[in-house]
Amino acid sequence: MARTVGLDMGGTKMLAAVLDSDYQEIEHAKKRTPIGAGNEETMLAIADVVRVALEKSSLDVSDVSSLGIAVPGPIDHKRGHVIAMPNVSMHDYPLRDKLQDELGLRVQLENDVNAGTYGEFIAGAALDKENVLGVFPGTGVGGGVVLGGELYRGRHGKAGEVGHMIVQAGGPRCGCGKLGCLEAVSSKTAIAKDLVHLAMTGQSETVLESAGTDISRVKSNLIKKAMAAGEQPVIEVVKRAAWYLGVGIGSLIDIFDPDVVVLGGGLAEKLGEQYLEWVRESAMQHSMIRSDASIVLASLGDYSVVIGAAAIGTGE
Ligand SMILES: [Zn+2]
Structure with missing residues (x-):
């Protein structure tokens, strides 16, 4: 498995980390969550923090296989939509496809607590x-x-x-x-x-x-x-x-x-x-x-x- 990027869209900050195939961090970047910014601007801010994390890792999008984004709100998995993310005023927005186009990278969305549980399962306290x-x-x-x-x-x-x-x-x-x-x-x-x-x-x-x-x-x-x-x-x-x-x-x-x-x-x-x-x-x-x-x-x-x-x- 290749290198990947994970992003945690928090209520106050966004954390993007570039990880190696063992989920060890290569580099990360943080940025303030754009509160109330709306769909398009929020999407661009996410793309930006991912780019900064890649730059700090001396890597390019072509060096990573995918980007997973954890958001604090409900998601429509089939359509890749964020249904609602109240504090950044994102509503029923096709974040997955928009980011894929913007970055040229495969993107998946997940709810943040699901992602947290999965993280502990794949690499933390619930390993194996x-x-x-x-x-x-x-x-x-x-x-x-x-x-x-x-x-x-x-x-x-x-x-x-x-x-x-x-x-x-x-x-x-x-x-x-x-x-x-x-x-x-x-x-x-x-x-x-x-x-x-x-x-x-x-x-x-x-x-x-x-x-x-x-x-x-x-x-x-x-x-x-x-x-x-x-x-x-x-x-x-x-x-x-x-x-x-x-x-x-x-x-x-x-x-x-x-x-x-x-x-x-x-x-x-x-x-x-x-x-x-x-x-x-x-x-x-x-x-x-x-x-x-x-x-x-x-x-x-x-x-x-x-x-x-x-x-x-x-x-x-
Ligand atoms: Zn309740």
């Missing part, structure tokens, strides 16, 4: 496993499913939305409109909401000092810091979110009987083993088959998405 669940608690709770060594997309390419599994019927309202979705009770956003409440009621000095009552300023690092400071109410909030994540994962283990569940994203990475242990305990409590499926942390960090996108881009 066949049945893999990826769960990525962050702003929401993203998910991906690899079954029998293949990414499972479902009828509309929307499969794997583990974040919208109901784990507390009648519970808090989710961004999707339903009540009690997994992400409404276990995402980083859900944790941040509770921590801001603690800050307001004088139960977390650390959060009050660093973020005030601004939810968007409660980052994974700050959550970690407040826990390390021994603030018990903060620890309880995170523990409850981890417990709910385990409720969801327990059911997923019963449905898919996977070889491994990979926990990815910045929150899991920052909170590490303690968080993982809470999730694990709850998942085992809430799984009927109590399989020997291991629950592990992702190992590729930011690169799970880029590597997954590149691997999917090869079409193999």
Whole structure:
């Protein structure tokens, strides 16, 4: 297999990496995501960051076999359209074909969490496993499913939305409109909401000092810091979110009987083993088959998405 390019279209930055045949990075380039730029301009910005990554690698498009792009939104695989990417205002746009024409390179699109799960499957924590669940608690709770060594997309390419599994019927309202979705009770956003409440009621000095009552300023690092400071109410909030994540994962283990569940994203990475242990305990409590499926942390960090996108881009 030849060299490939993977690109992660994030909410704030685009990361393009040129990879060798073992998915090791040769070079990468980063660029700000053009917020609100619209279809054409966004496509050209993507082409540009790919060109810069190739230049830095002293390579030309003819030296790489394909480009895989991970986007934060739904995709129509058959037509190669991005259905929606709200923050860059891209709507029902034939990104695959437009980029192929612009770059003269074979292009594939994938949803970012699917790509992240696939990256961990092909080169990370789930290497050599066949049945893999990826769960990525962050702003929401993203998910991906690899079954029998293949990414499972479902009828509309929307499969794997583990974040919208109901784990507390009648519970808090989710961004999707339903009540009690997994992400409404276990995402980083859900944790941040509770921590801001603690800050307001004088139960977390650390959060009050660093973020005030601004939810968007409660980052994974700050959550970690407040826990390390021994603030018990903060620890309880995170523990409850981890417990709910385990409720969801327990059911997923019963449905898919996977070889491994990979926990990815910045929150899991920052909170590490303690968080993982809470999730694990709850998942085992809430799984009927109590399989020997291991629950592990992702190992590729930011690169799970880029590597997954590149691997999917090869079409193999
Ligand atoms: Zn939901």
